[in-house]
Amino acid sequence: MKCRKCGGAAALELRRHNAAFCSPHFLEFFRKQVAEAVHRHHMFTRDEQIMVAVSGGKDSLALWDVLIEDGYQTAGLYLDLGIFDYSKESKAKCQAFAASRGQTLHIERVAEAVGAPIPVVQQATRRPTCSACGLSKRYLMNRAALQHGYPVVATGHNLDDEAATLFGSVMHWQTDALPRQSPALASTHPKLVRRVKPLYRLSELETAAFAFLRGIDYIVEECPFAKGATSIAHKQVLDRLEEASPGSKHNFLFGFLEKARPAFEKIEHVELLECTSCGQVTTGAICAFCKLADLVKRRTTG
């Protein structure tokens, strides 16, 4: 296999693009895909301060690396979920990355905000762990960005993540979730910062290759609670379809964004209010995060 750009020995084959690249040209390809995502969805400008939500994994650190190298003004946000050694190690990776690049890293402890670390939250809610954890992360990302004055939060969601989430929403036809699935969510309320996913055009394999080639030290282990998660089962389904027909994931996600999402946007109208307890944006009187924190408080002090 030869590099599509220079004809040299290829380091990586990208079947869905029917292309192969040597290491330097793969890095160039990767950065161009991020630039294309930022440009196409007007994610942010060079004048803005971007908060990059980092987990210590390959995706979010690769994203931060690209944005720093490209000259964007960034800071990291690490959400400490309190998941035993997994959280300790992932925090250390983020701190080391930030220090090596001379970047600010904000740290928020979920235990402080919700009242208990995620493993205790899980036991208190008796619901799938990822549900309460995802809710807490989205809430704290937005709150931290508002507090520190960042107009936009960038997350490391890649093509595989986005396709798997879409797959889950589609299997249940969650018509409230479908219009929110987008590489860029605008601020629809003064207390909601923009949320963007500059890696949505790049697969998990590609972010792993980028992180490896860039020598990024990231946490390889998955979250211990992810085992058996529906999203992983959905990723496996999509992997099989991708294997049989390269480009399946891409077509599924991009086809949705281009052709189907507008149809769902039209049927979904929600009024945004401010939570009477914390003041953050919600569609009810009390936001889901405050309800979760209240439940955790009652069940852990009972």
Place this chain on the structure above:
Amino acid sequence: MKCRKCGGAAALELRRHNAAFCSPHFLEFFRKQVAEAVHRHHMFTRDEQIMVAVSGGKDSLALWDVLIEDGYQTAGLYLDLGIFDYSKESKAKCQAFAASRGQTLHIERVAEAVGAPIPVVQQATRRPTCSACGLSKRYLMNRAALQHGYPVVATGHNLDDEAATLFGSVMHWQTDALPRQSPALASTHPKLVRRVKPLYRLSELETAAFAFLRGIDYIVEECPFAKGATSIAHKQVLDRLEEASPGSKHNFLFGFLEKARPAFEKIEHVELLECTSCGQVTTGAICAFCKLADLVKRRTTG
């Protein structure tokens, strides 16, 4: 396991309904599901003549059996695809079934209409066999119903078929196909008869059990061209999801029909014309069937 209705020994467990039935109560359950489908989608009345498209397989013969037993006025339509012994055997099953019930069976030869049997059509078109075959079947069903004066064609598509078709349309976001996916398609033009799928609430396993318990002699072999078809790969994906979470297929299909289909109906507007060659309904000047027949003629006589 005990029958949900009578407490006797159950013959069949239906996990997605969290129920089990003895043989007589399963047959009753099956017929009620068909009646519910007919009622809910106003498929046809007892005053109408229904053309039942039969392939000789379990689904379409089970459907015909239910409709006859329920006192509907029916006749069969067998489309002879000219697929070697498979077609010979399946035609014989349909003829025997019709004769044993004293019913009329109309037979249309695809070779006569398209100019060649399906195996030759496949070679001529160099496209997936199922594509030209499906097109021909839909065309000939409608034409035969019009010619013989039936206002409605009923097909044996079951829940698994419908879920797999929907899955394929969704993976590619075929926004033209999505609004047409329905248990009942109205006549939107004087030359289009209604098309209905009274088995859409019943799984493949359930139609097989019904056919077995009713002693229906059907062709067990799949069409020899179906091997490797995308629809089969999609059925396998759905089978795995169903295995992990009973009811997945049902929720996927029914959720679409209830929540998502209306969104797609709105964005799709097509003008129906009459084919300048054959007079049947089309969206262009020449219908897809006439184009196919023309292609077959040119490639087989060249």
